[in-house]
Amino acid sequence: MSVLDLKKFTVIFLAVFFVACASSYMDTRHSSPNFENDAFKNTNSVKFLSFWEMFKSVLESDVEPSVWPEWVDTSADTSPVKKVVNSNTRITFINHATFLLQTGGFNILTDPVFSERTSPFSFLGPKRVHSPGIAIENLPPIDVIIISHDHYDHLDLDSIRALAKRDNPKIYMGLGVGERLSGSEQIIELDWWEASRVADDFQLWFVDVQHFSGRWLTDRNSTLWGGFLLEIAGQKIYFGGDSGYADHYKRTFERFGPVDIAFLPIGAYAPREFFEEVHMDPSDAVQAHLDLQAGISIGMHYGTFQLTAEAINEPVKFLEQAKKEADIGPSEFITLEIGQPFELASGSPARSASLK
Structure with missing residues (x-):
């Protein structure tokens, strides 16, 4: 190969390489009716406080955050x-x-988080107060991961990358x-x-919930948040991710009927x-349970990272009160012990014909 041919080959190779790199992630956000002015929007109008408004409000608030324990001993599988x-579910x-x-x-x-903190910083931010119920290295081979949105307490990049590499x-x-996960091979x-x-x-749907997204000060609502409806083994499983209470639970029921879990x-x-x-608070969650006509609901999003002002055990206590009031x-709406497997037998009353 002559020097001229080598130069031509190099130019063509670099051009193809950079085009491939640029196109390794295809941005499809603009095809969504929920995406306007470079941001996604909720179905209902929601007023968000800016970071600075939130910061100012916290400083001026009379609410004193509860003090969580530094560490809680829990079980692990x-x-x-x-x-x-x-068709049982474990x-x-x-x-x-x-x-x-x-x-x-x-x-x-679901929303795998195994890191010590839910923060952009390894030395600052909400820190876990107990060990994971299963250590990441002890997980069985994972077939499917569902991620509700990109907040740090739901999208832990180190955990995802480790699982993607392993399984x-x-x-x-x-x-x-x-x-945010461009190195993983099977992203949908x-x-x-x-x-x-x-x-x-096994079929799944990504469904509407009322929330927001972003991992830094300048990327608010730049990615889409949501929940999942899974139809598998003759049952319908709803994973709500993170949400305020709104009529999206009723809309999900109208589309899919009652859910099993x-x-x-x-x-x-x-x-x-x-x-x-x-x-949502526990009262909101009970109403969401009723809207979905769930066979059984399981509480989550509490007790691991102190993100807000309530006490560590308050959500579980208030859930019991909300259940009595409703x-x-x-056994219709429960919370689980960390690391303790819970098995549901097939044949729950909420099961129905396959979704269309």
């Missing part, structure tokens, strides 16, 4: 089962909004979030109400004037 091949609460769901031969992980799972998320982004066929007997946030709600529109039975 050191040898979880590898698979649940029947659920292990790992922490915050992270659950291992095992059913129909699939291992599904190469399919990873489902809202539009725009995939750019979805708009609200969009479906994806995971396997012949619902995972609903019950914590990070105080003071209410700051968080009412984006974080005349809901003790």
Whole structure:
């Protein structure tokens, strides 16, 4: 090869290389009707405080944050089962909004967070007060990961990358979030109400919830947040991610009918004037349970990272009060112990025909 040919080859190679790098992530956000002026919007009008408004309000607030313990001893499942091949569902609460769901031969992980802090900084920010219910290295092979949105307490990049490298799972998320995970091979982004066929007997939908997104001061609502509706092993499982109470739960019921299992946030709600529109309290969560007509609901989003002012055990205590006020039975809406597997047998009353 002559020097001239070598130069031509180098120019062509570099051009192809840089085009490939530039196109490794395809931004599909602009195709969404929910995306306007470089930001996603909620279905209902929601007024968000800016960072500086929030900071000023916190300084001026009369609400004193409760003092959480520095550490809480919890159990851990050191040898979880590898698979649940029947239509039973095995659920292990790992922490915050992270659950291992095992059913129909699939291992599904929700919003995996195993890091010490939920923060852009390793030395500052909300720090966990207990160990994960399953250590990341003890997880069985993960087939599917679902990510509700990009906040640090739901999208832990170090954990995702470790699991992607180990297991190469399919990873489902809202539009725009995939750019933060560009090194993973099986990223599937979805708009609200969009479906994806995971396997012949496993389909999921990304559904509307009322919340927001962003990981820094300048990227508010640049990626899409949401929940998931999973149809697998003859059941419907709802994972609510993070949300304030709004009519999206009723809309989900209208589209899909009653769900068998619902995972609903019950914590990070105080003071209410700051968080009412984006974080449910236990009373809101009970109403969401009723809106979804869930066979059983499981509380989450509490007790691991102190994100707001309420006491560490307050969400569980208030949930019991809210259930009594709504005349809901003790076993209809529960909380799980960290690291203790909970198994639901097939055949719950909420099961119905396959979704269309």
